[in-house]
Amino acid sequence: xxxxxxxxxxxxxxxxxxxxxxxxxxxxxxxxxxxxxxxxxxxxxxxxxxxxxxxxxxxxxxxxxxxxxxxxxxxxxxxxxxxxxxxxxxxxxxxxxxxxxxxxxxxxxxxxxxxxxxxxxxxxxxxxxxxxxxxxxxxxxxxxxxxxxxxxxxxxxxxxxxxxxxxxxxxxxxxxxxxxxxxxxxxxxxxxxxxxxxxxxxxxxxxxxxxxxxxxxxxxxxxxxxxxxxxxxxxxxxxxxxxxxxxxxxxxxxxxxxxxxxxxxxxxxxxxxxxxxxxxxxxxxxxxxxxxxxxxxxxxxxxxxxxxxxxxxxxxxxxxxxxxxx
Numbered sequence: 001x002x003x004x005x006x007x008x009x010x011x012x013x014x015x016x017x018x019x020x021x022x023x024x025x026x027x028x029x030x031x032x033x034x035x036x037x038x039x040x041x042x043x044x045x046x047x048x049x050x051x052x053x054x055x056x057x058x059x060x061x062x063x064x065x066x067x068x069x070x071x072x073x074x075x076x077x078x079x080x081x082x083x084x085x086x087x088x089x090x091x092x093x094x095x096x097x098x099x100x101x102x103x104x105x106x107x108x109x110x111x112x113x114x115x116x117x118x119x120x121x122x123x124x125x126x127x128x129x130x131x132x133x134x135x136x137x138x139x140x141x142x143x144x145x146x147x148x149x150x151x152x153x154x155x156x157x158x159x160x161x162x163x164x165x166x167x168x169x170x171x172x173x174x175x176x177x178x179x180x181x182x183x184x185x186x187x188x189x190x191x192x193x194x195x196x197x198x199x200x201x202x203x204x205x206x207x208x209x210x211x212x213x214x215x216x217x218x219x220x221x222x223x224x225x226x227x228x229x230x231x232x233x234x235x236x237x238x239x240x241x242x243x244x245x246x247x248x249x250x251x252x253x254x255x256x257x258x259x260x261x262x263x264x265x266x267x268x269x270x271x272x273x274x275x276x277x278x279x280x281x282x283x284x285x286x287x288x289x290x291x292x293x294x295x296x297x298x299x300x301x302x303x304x305x306x307x308x309x310x311x312x313x314x315x316x317x318x319x320x321x322x323x324x325x326x
Contacts, residue, residue, distance in 0.1 A: 004034040005282050006050070006095040009067040010041035010074070010102035010109065013259055014125045014139025016267035017067040017101055022058035023275025024099050029055060031283055036095060041102070042074035042109050045086050050093065062268060065142070065260045071102075077109045087116040097282035099275075101125040101138070104307060107290055111303040119287020121278040122303060123271075127259060130174035132309035133301050134292035138274070140176065141266045143258045147181035147220075150254055155185070155218060162215040164206070164241055164249040168234040170258050171222035175313065177258070182220035183321045190321050191237075193224035194313040199237070203244045209326065210245070217247065273298050 007024050009017050021037075028035045037057065039049040051057075061068050076082035090098065090113070097119040100110040103126040110120035124131040127143035147169050158165040171177045175192025182190035188209060189202045206217060219241075221234050238249035263271070274291045277298050281289055290306040292299055301309075 002032065002034055003096050003283070004036060004094050005097045005099060005279070006036045006038050006045075006090065006093075007053075007069070007099040008038035008041050008045065008101070009069045009071045009125065010100060010106035011071060012103070012126060013066050013071050014127050014137070015065040015142035015259070015261055015263035016138035016271040017125050018058070018061040018064050019263060019268045019271035020101050020123050020125065020138060020275040021067070021069060022061050023272040024279055025053050025058045026055065027276045027279040031279065033279070033283075036093060037069050040070045040072040041106070042077040042082075042086060043072045044070075045089055046074070046076060046082065048089060048093070063262050065262055074109070077112075080112075083109070083112040083116060086113055087118055090118045097121070097287060099123060099278045099282070103128075103131065103137075107303055107307060111288065111307065114288035114303065119282060119285065120303070121281050121287065122290040122306070123274045123278055124290065124292065127177065128171055128174045129176040130311060131290075131292070131306070132311035133290060133306040134294065136270065136293045138267060138271045139259075139263075141264045142261055143170070143177055144180045144184065145264055146258050146261050147177060147254060148184045150257065151181065151185040151218060151220070154252060155216070158218065158250075159216045161248065164217040164219065164238070164245070164247045166219045166221060166234045166238045166241070166249060166251045168221045168223055168226070168251070168253040170254075172224040174311070175222040175224070178220045178222035179314065179318060179321060183317070185218055185220065186325065187218045187220045187321075188325050189219045190318070190325075191219070191221040191225045192313070192318070193222055195318060197225065199240050199244075203241065205326070206241070206245050206247065210247070215247075
């Protein structure tokens with residue numbers, strides 16, 4: 001019998017998701033499989049919002065941000081009844097296996113479906129880079145490059161007016177976007193959820209730097225830092241810095257611009273590798289796995305093992321950032 005696989009994107013969109021979808025579709029078709037594209041994640045699965053995909057379905061999508069399959073949150077899939085309905089739809093449609101592109105929440109849904117007998121493969125697609133089992137996630141590199149481009153532009157006006165610009169980037173529980181973009185942009189300070197921060201230390205560093213003749217500054221703040229230590233927003237940080245240093249300070253929240261844009265070359269290659277690997281696993285009847293990039297190799301883990309892994313913040317890189325931002 002011809003094997004049929006489904007594919008969906010779930011949770012927040014990330015640049016490179018389309019490259020992964022394209023790779024899954026074309027690899028599966030090359031191997032003689034049918035591919036069912038499920039629109040709007042698990043919500044689309046429950047609603048039977050699907051389309052059979054062919055070679056042309058993914059034509060000219062490699063370079064596009066977002067996801068051609070759309071994405072959505074699905075509260076119903078948090079309950080066993082919702083997962084059971086999802087299984088029934090898969091059986092009814094004849095889906096032999098499912099590729100799920102998303103983050104931890106998406107993988108929990110894939111785990112629950114796998115337990116009910118539908119083989120699922122998870123591909124990490126999230127700009128936050130917060131999947132513990134993978135060194136990099138699809139979307140992270142593009143998001144960092146987007147932040148770098150935006151901050152480079154902000155630096156021009158910051159330098160022109162001798163200002164301090166405080167930039168909030170995405171990262172509620174993970175500071176990787178802030179850390180990597182902060183180093184790439186030469187930020188004087190990088191605030192992340194993983195490391196306690198002190199306004200005193202930031203002010204002291206700025207005052208030392210002012211004494212060397214520098215008049216403008218960039219500070220990168222992960223969104224997970226605000227609302228702690230009495231700091232309600234990046235504007236609060238800006239107000240405090242301006243009051244204590246005399247340097248005019250402005251805040252900027254980059255927001256969802258970080259999710260969009262054409263994926264980088266690294267993103268497209270990584271997504272293509274992961275998509276191909278996912279189909280190879282399903283071809284063998286293997287499910288309940290998460291694909292990851294580890295030590296520059298594409299590997300896979302049991303979903304439950306992957307979900308239970310503890311993510312380690314790169315403290316060495318954070319130390320480097322601190323020491324060279326003088």
